[in-house]
Amino acid sequence: MKQKTIIPVGPYHPLQEEPELFKLFCDGEIVTDIEWETGYNHRGIEKINESKTFEQVFFVVERICGICSTSHPFAFANAMEEIAQVKVPDRAKYIRTIIAELERIHSHLLWVGLAGHFIGYNTVFMWAWKYREPILDLFEIITGNRNSYAMFKIGGVRRDIDEKDYSKILKILDGVKPKAEMLMKAVIDDPVIHMRTKGIGILTKQDILDYCAVGPTARASGVDVDIRRDDPYAAYPLVNWKVIVTQEGDVFAKAVVRFLEIFESISIIEQCVEKLRKDPPGQIDVKVKNIPEGNGAGRAEAPRGEVFHYVITDGSNSPVRHKIRAPSYVNVATFKKSCVGQTISDATLALAAVDPCYCCTERMAHVYDSRTRQRVLDGRGLIQLSQQRTQTLKKNLFGKNT
Amino acid sequence: MGIKSYCFKKSLWLYHFAGASCNNCDIEVLDCLTPRYDVERFGMLLIGSVRHADVLLVAGSINKKCKSRLLEVYHQAPKPLVVVAIGACGITGGVFAEGNTFAGPVDKIIPVDVYIPGCPPKPEAILAGIVNFLNKS
Numbered sequence: 001m002k003q004k005t006i007i008p009v010g011p012y013h014p015l016q017e018e019p020e021l022f023k024l025f026c027d028g029e030i031v032t033d034i035e036w037e038t039g040y041n042h043r044g045i046e047k048i049n050e051s052k053t054f055e056q057v058f059f060v061v062e063r064i065c066g067i068c069s070t071s072h073p074f075a076f077a078n079a080m081e082e083i084a085q086v087k088v089p090d091r092a093k094y095i096r097t098i099i100a101e102l103e104r105i106h107s108h109l110l111w112v113g114l115a116g117h118f119i120g121y122n123t124v125f126m127w128a129w130k131y132r133e134p135i136l137d138l139f140e141i142i143t144g145n146r147n148s149y150a151m152f153k154i155g156g157v158r159r160d161i162d163e164k165d166y167s168k169i170l171k172i173l174d175g176v177k178p179k180a181e182m183l184m185k186a187v188i189d190d191p192v193i194h195m196r197t198k199g200i201g202i203l204t205k206q207d208i209l210d211y212c213a214v215g216p217t218a219r220a221s222g223v224d225v226d227i228r229r230d231d232p233y234a235a236y237p238l239v240n241w242k243v244i245v246t247q248e249g250d251v252f253a254k255a256v257v258r259f260l261e262i263f264e265s266i267s268i269i270e271q272c273v274e275k276l277r278k279d280p281p282g283q284i285d286v287k288v289k290n291i292p293e294g295n296g297a298g299r300a301e302a303p304r305g306e307v308f309h310y311v312i313t314d315g316s317n318s319p320v321r322h323k324i325r326a327p328s329y330v331n332v333a334t335f336k337k338s339c340v341g342q343t344i345s346d347a348t349l350a351l352a353a354v355d356p357c358y359c360c361t362e363r364m365a366h367v368y369d370s371r372t373r374q375r376v377l378d379g380r381g382l383i384q385l386s387q388q389r390t391q392t393l394k395k396n397l398f399g400k401n402t
Numbered sequence: 403m404g405i406k407s408y409c410f411k412k413s414l415w416l417y418h419f420a421g422a423s424c425n426n427c428d429i430e431v432l433d434c435l436t437p438r439y440d441v442e443r444f445g446m447l448l449i450g451s452v453r454h455a456d457v458l459l460v461a462g463s464i465n466k467k468c469k470s471r472l473l474e475v476y477h478q479a480p481k482p483l484v485v486v487a488i489g490a491c492g493i494t495g496g497v498f499a500e501g502n503t504f505a506g507p508v509d510k511i512i513p514v515d516v517y518i519p520g521c522p523p524k525p526e527a528i529l530a531g532i533v534n535f536l537n538k539s
Contacts, residue, residue, distance in 0.1 A: 066423075133433075
């Protein structure tokens with residue numbers, strides 16, 4: 001019988017984000033199978049929501065995920081507005097879109113940084129997170145908080161964007177654009193990053209359809225799906241933008257999709273600010289007196305893909321049932337395809353490539369020999385393995401250790 | 403000079419434990435490392451194993467599944483150890499305190515030295531919390 005080793009990755013890891021346990025089954029250095037275990041982060045949110053009023057639910061769903069803290073209230077608002085048959089004022093639509101797109105920029109920059117860290121390019125990590133800070137400042141100007149924005153309510157938004165803030169928004173975005181371009185060129189033109197990311201963790205179009213993957217993960221494999229266009233909501237039908245699709249399906253293609261989406265988002269925000277500027281300040285919400293009995297589904301395109309909320313109401317002031325499906329839930333399943341057959345050092349990158357709501361490499365992971373139970377490699381060793389590979393590639397490429 | 407203040411005199415190494423959190427506090431902790439806040443200029447470093455840590459940062463509410471892991475991490479850490487509960491969820495459970503999987507705020511499970519309120523606390527607040535504690539001890 002062939003010897004196999006199991007590498008448990010997680011559940012607790014020092015770098016950031018949620019706990020999650022992955023078991024990589026390895027034959028030598030090749031990953032042959034993968035299993036994952038969730039539940040370390042189970043908070044019973046759907047159940048909590050049943051005891052909250054509709055206004056309070058917004059604050060709970062906002063805290064499902066700190067990075068997508070606009071997408072969940074957005075999808076919930078869409079669901080509730082479908083039940084109550086509310087027409088949201090245009091101004092609120094634009095403000096909602098601005099917040100959602102700002103979130104996309106900061107989330108994609110965050111991913112670029114983490115992916116850079118995984119392949120041993122800490123400069124990319126520091127750069128990306130440095131250029132993400134102005135976006136968080138912008139959030140603070142508009143909403144008053146860096147992360148949880150509390151902007152959404154049924155029928156509109158909670159606060160207006162002040163007229164004198166328009167120029168600040170445009171100025172900060174103008175500052176972010178050249179930095180993102182520079183970062184994109186640095187990443188996309190780097191031969192070592194090409195070698196580390198091209199052809200790694202390939203998901204074919206069929207894989208995406210089989211696993212129902214969504215968001216940039218699907219768009220990088222040539223599946224043209226985007227809720228913002230397919231099921232228009234908020235101000236997306238009112239502005240010009242395009243869906244970014246690439247065909248390769250590897251880690252590099254996913255990076256390209258995310259980079260280009262940053263520029264699309266900047267363009268969407270600029271158009272929204274222009275529209276707000278033209279309109280005189282007006283209504284930002286409509287009063288919703290009571291929510292009738294019924295059910296509604298709301299969808300929104302989070303930075304990672306489609307967020308789906310389903311709400312059943314009975315005429316009272318709290319939901320009877322609230323079902324939430326987050327994009328990582330379906331994207332994580334694609335690991336079965338993207339990681340199997342890769343080496344361990346590439347599998348870590350393939351795990352990170354779908355931008356799951358946990359980063360999968362740097363943690364208390366130990367590699368045990370399955371027969372002798374001797375420890376072979378720990379979490380730090382795993383990352384070192386990945387970084388060493390980049391170093392070797394660099395050496396081969398440039399002939400010296402840079 | 404007591405043993406505690408002697409141990410925390412020089413570079414502090416931080417270990418970050420994310421309970422059942424929403425990522426917000428985790429991102430803000432990570433933000434402390436990046437160029438704008440740059441916690442490394444104080445010699446603070448986020449490290450991979452709690453066995454090397456001086457400070458245990460606990461973010462997020464604690465659910466039934468991760469409670470035993472938190473205890474395990476706490477027992478593995480060398481003492482003296484500063485335990486910092488970050489964010490509303492770490493301190494009281496926040497919006498998740500009513501949840502059916504909630505297993506108690508951090509200070510019901512392990513002793514906590516520093517509380518940093520906020521949802522999420524800003525990176526400045528996290529730094530200020532730890533610095534205040536060090537100045538007092």
